[in-house]
Each structure stands twice: as C-alpha cells, then as structure tokens.
Amino acid sequence: MTQNLKRLFARSMTEPDFVAAPASPPPRSARRRLSFVMIAGALAIIGALAAGYYFAMRPVNLKIAVGPANSDDLKVVQALAQAYNQGNSQIRLRLMQTDGAVASAEALAGGKADLAIIRGDLDVPKNAQAVATLRKNVVAIWVPPQSKGRKAAPKITKIAQLAGHRIGVVGRTPANVNLLKVILQQYGVDPAKVEIVQFPANETAETIKGQKADAYLAAGPVNSKITTDAIAASTRGTPTFLAIDAAEAIAQNHPAYEASQIPAGSLGGVDRPADEVKTISFSHHIVARRGISESTIAIFTRQLFSIRQSLKNDFPPAARIETPDTDKDATIPVHPGAAAFVDGDEKTFLDRYSDYIWWGLMLVSAMGSAGAWFAGYLKKDERSINTSQRDRLLDMLAAARHSDSMEELDQMQAEADNILRDALTCFEHGGIEQGTLTAFNIALEQFHNAVTDRKLLLISMPQNLQRASAQFRAAGTA
Structure with a gap:
C-alpha cells in the first residue's frame, strides 16, 4: 500500500x-x-532493577550487645564478628560492649541493639526472640574439706544444712545471688539466715584464698575454667558437691531453669565430682529484636552455624552454640527466621522477593500501558x-x-x-x-x-x- x-x-x-x-x-x-x-x-526501569538488586544483595549491619569486658561471651562474639566481617558475608556484626547481660537486655529493649547476649533466668525483654543458645550453664555448689586443727563442725552434706553458714558466690552479677536464693528457698532455708559473699570472676583464686567460706556456688558451662579455678582455690583436697535433688521442682516453679547433671570428673579432676551430681541449668541466648526481617535472621543463623563448625577447633567455646528451642511454649519465643533455618523451611530468593517481583511486573505493565x-x-x-x-x-x-x-x-x-x-x-x-x-x-x-x-x-x-x-x-x- x-x-x-x-x-x-x-x-x-x-x-x-x-x-x-x-x-x-x-x-x-x-x-x-x-x-x-x-x-x-527505560532508564527508570533499569534504575529500579539496579536499586532492587543492590538492596537485596547489600550486606546488612547488625549491632550485637554483649558484656562484660574480658568475659567468655565477649570473646566468643568477637571471634564470630571477625568471621562474619570477612569475605562476602551478607551479614556484618558490630560489637556493642556492655556491663553484662542485664545491660545488654536493656540495650535490646531500647532499640539500641539488633542482637544481644542475655541470660535466660533474668528478665527477658518483651521484644526479644531467640536465635541460638550461646551456652548452657550448670550450677555447682561445693563444700571444701575442713582444715586440720580446726574445731570440728557438723559436716555439710545437704543444701538444707546451709542455714547459718557463709556462702561464697563466684561472679559480681546479682543474678547468681538470686539464683542461690531460689535454691535456698526451695529447701526451706531463709536467705536472710546465710551470709553471702561475692567474688569477682576474674579474681576468683586470689579472693577465695583471702576470704574463707563454708560453701561456694558457681554457674557456668561444664568444664568452665572459672568454676574449676574457684574449686581449686577453695580447697586442696576433695570437696563435697551438694546435689540439687529438687531440680525438677525448681524447673516447674521457674521455667528459666532446667533439671540437669554435672558429669563425673568434669570439674577439674576424676573426683571432682566423683559421681554424677544432680543440679539445675540455665542458658545464655543470642536473641534478636522483634521486627528484624525473617530473611535477615535466617541468613544470620545459617552463617552462625557454618562459622561455628570452622571455629570450634581453634576456639572451643564456639562449639557450645546450639540451635534454639522452637517449641511454642519455649521460655523465649524463637525468631521466625531462626525457626525457618532449624526446621529447614528457609525461604529461597524467589520466596523472599516473589511479592516484589510480582509488583515490579505489575508496575512495568502499568508503565507500558501508560x-x-x-x-x-x-x-x-x-x-x-x-x-x-x-x-x-x-x-x-x-x-x-x-x-x-x-x-x-x-x-x-x-x-x-x-x-x-x-x-x-x-x-x-x-x-x-x-x-x-x-x-x-x-x-x-x-x-x-x-x-x-x-x-x-x-x-x-x-x-x-x-x-x-x-x-x-x-x-x-x-
């Protein structure tokens, strides 16, 4: 035509x-x-695609609160942060050092931190969701043998016999004192009728030698150096370890605690203790602030356990990291991202961004029509x-x-x-x-x-x- x-x-x-x-x-x-x-x-579409790719692939910075200084928790997190911040990791960790678990929990509650290391038997922030268990702690209570030449006194073999005695607590945190009071009250011992003395964890050996006590309490992981050093400093013989036979009852009344055991020979010698001892345990958790995206925490959790495998040979404390409790009645509710990793339901790239892709196609179609x-x-x-x-x-x-x-x-x-x-x-x-x-x-x-x-x-x-x-x-x- x-x-x-x-x-x-x-x-x-x-x-x-x-x-x-x-x-x-x-x-x-x-x-x-x-x-x-x-x-x-065309330039707008290309720019939108480039911005979307950058947003999806850029590293995410997460601030983690942990303390106190020179603690094992801080050392573990420092090792993790160094591993996260190397290579092409999608997560970057920034340390926020605090005075301890209480201060870390407050930082998370106030929105100053994205992650925190908290103690499970303390007040958990309402916006905290579990990502991993950093370590499990067992409670060790022991009585040193009586020194020769000292006037004989009734031997302490049960917790109920601690009334009227002086008890040394390893660590300056009030949480360990509260823990001792929970145990004493379970056995009908009025905490006001015992004298409690606290020893700083980093000066345990020297302080214990200078201040004698009738019994001692320490809380930490099995094979904890702080606990074994405290036992060694408090006695030159074989101490008597007091069993917490009412561990199940304490766990029922206080969900943050669990009934547990101290394995034989796990506290610095074959006779420390000579037999398995019943006790209670609690955990230190890595928690995330509610509101952080599921995909971000899923990536963080996946990388956490990948890093743990590579660190545990050179840095044994990393081997204590465990997956969180995903039960619905868990003391600390699990973050959906961590639960997705544990349950194998972690979303793929298309799962995470399918909505954005769909809306993007709709936008392109609308732009074409316009x-x-x-x-x-x-x-x-x-x-x-x-x-x-x-x-x-x-x-x-x-x-x-x-x-x-x-x-x-x-x-x-x-x-x-x-x-x-x-x-x-x-x-x-x-x-x-x-x-x-x-x-x-x-x-x-x-x-x-x-x-x-x-x-x-x-x-x-x-x-x-x-x-x-x-x-x-x-x-x-x-």
Whole structure:
C-alpha cells in the first residue's frame, strides 16, 4: 500500500504541468517527545532493577550487645564478628560492649541493639526472640574439706544444712545471688539466715584464698575454667558437691531453669565430682529484636552455624552454640527466621522477593500501558492533521471535476503532493494505521484520476469554449 502511494507521488512529479510547492516539514515534535518518554521509562526501569538488586544483595549491619569486658561471651562474639566481617558475608556484626547481660537486655529493649547476649533466668525483654543458645550453664555448689586443727563442725552434706553458714558466690552479677536464693528457698532455708559473699570472676583464686567460706556456688558451662579455678582455690583436697535433688521442682516453679547433671570428673579432676551430681541449668541466648526481617535472621543463623563448625577447633567455646528451642511454649519465643533455618523451611530468593517481583511486573505493565496511552496522546495531533488533510483531498477531488483552469488543477496537484508527503511521514511515525492509509490511497488515486481526466478534457476543448464555460460558471456563482 505504501508503495502504491509512492508510485502515485512519483507519477504526479512527472506531470508535464507540475508546479513544485514548498514541502511542509514533517511533524517531528511528537516523535521527539515519544522518544524522550521511552528513553526515560527505560532508564527508570533499569534504575529500579539496579536499586532492587543492590538492596537485596547489600550486606546488612547488625549491632550485637554483649558484656562484660574480658568475659567468655565477649570473646566468643568477637571471634564470630571477625568471621562474619570477612569475605562476602551478607551479614556484618558490630560489637556493642556492655556491663553484662542485664545491660545488654536493656540495650535490646531500647532499640539500641539488633542482637544481644542475655541470660535466660533474668528478665527477658518483651521484644526479644531467640536465635541460638550461646551456652548452657550448670550450677555447682561445693563444700571444701575442713582444715586440720580446726574445731570440728557438723559436716555439710545437704543444701538444707546451709542455714547459718557463709556462702561464697563466684561472679559480681546479682543474678547468681538470686539464683542461690531460689535454691535456698526451695529447701526451706531463709536467705536472710546465710551470709553471702561475692567474688569477682576474674579474681576468683586470689579472693577465695583471702576470704574463707563454708560453701561456694558457681554457674557456668561444664568444664568452665572459672568454676574449676574457684574449686581449686577453695580447697586442696576433695570437696563435697551438694546435689540439687529438687531440680525438677525448681524447673516447674521457674521455667528459666532446667533439671540437669554435672558429669563425673568434669570439674577439674576424676573426683571432682566423683559421681554424677544432680543440679539445675540455665542458658545464655543470642536473641534478636522483634521486627528484624525473617530473611535477615535466617541468613544470620545459617552463617552462625557454618562459622561455628570452622571455629570450634581453634576456639572451643564456639562449639557450645546450639540451635534454639522452637517449641511454642519455649521460655523465649524463637525468631521466625531462626525457626525457618532449624526446621529447614528457609525461604529461597524467589520466596523472599516473589511479592516484589510480582509488583515490579505489575508496575512495568502499568508503565507500558501508560506509555502506550501517552504515545497515542502525543500522536493525536498528527492524526487530527491527517484527517483534515484527507477531508481537504476529498474537497479537491470534487473541485477538480469542475475546474476549467489548468493553473488551478496544477495548484491542487501540488497541494495533493504535499498532503501525500505528510501522510507517508505520519504513517512511518505510527500516527496513522494501515486501514487509514488504505482509505487515503483510494482518495488520492481518485483525485489523481479526476485531475488527469479534467486536463485531457480541457486540452480537447477550443479556447473560446473554455472561456465561455469559465464565464458561465463565474456568472452562476455570482
């Protein structure tokens, strides 16, 4: 169809009496605007995709609160942070050193930290969710053997016999004192009737040697160096370890504690203790602030246990890290991200970002529809001009059939050429469709035939008849 129009255009150019008319410039403004819109839309989509990829793949910085200084917990977290911050890890750990588990819990509750190391038998922040168990602690209570030359005193073999005695507690934290009171109250011993002395954990050996006590309490992991050093400093013989036979009852009344055992020979010698001893235990937890995304904590947990495997040979405390309790009635509710890792339900990339991808596709589709509408809107002027030109062509078709002037026919022919040029340009720019171009082709062909026929008729008529016909028409229109 376009070729036919071009042939007609070439044909009109070869007419003997053709009068060249100035060509009207093609309507480029709409085309330029459309190109600009398309380029801007493409750049916006590319920018959105790049921003989404950066957001999805950029490392996430998590601040973890832990303390006190020189504690085993701080050393473990320092080793973990060093491993997290190496390579292409998706998680980066930033340490926030505190005075202890209580201060760490307060930092998490106040939103100052994303993660924290807290003690399970203390007040747990309401916004805390368990990610992992950093370590489990057992409670050891022992009585040193009586020194020779000392006046014989009743031997302490049970916790209920501690009333009226001096008890040394390893560690400055009030939590260990509260722990001792819980145990004493379970056995009917009034805590006010015992004298409690606390020893700093980093000065245990020297302090214990200078301040004697009738019994001692320490809480820490099995094989804890602090506990074994305290036992060694408090006695040169074989101590008597006091069993907490009411461990199950204490666990029932205080869910943060569990009934446990101290294995034989696990506290610094084959006779320390000689047999397994019943006791209670509690845990230190790695907790996350509620509100941190499930995918972030899932990645953190997965990397945590991967790092644990590589660290435990060179840094044995890392081997104590365990998965959290995922039961619904757990003392500290588990974070959904950690639960997904433990249960094997960790979401894939598509699972995590399927909603974003879907909305992105919807946005692209909407942008495409808007672009199509805008492109059509920009071409509205071209279509309007083309319609008016087609109407003008039809008017010239009617006028050509009655024209008595060769000059007038040549002028109409030149105008039709310009209309043809604009129509072809408009079609190439997408301003008109194929059907419209077909109708335009029919009108143009009819006009061309009308001009040709009229010129042949005028040439065959004598000059006087042409003048008479022109005068008659002029008089008829007057």
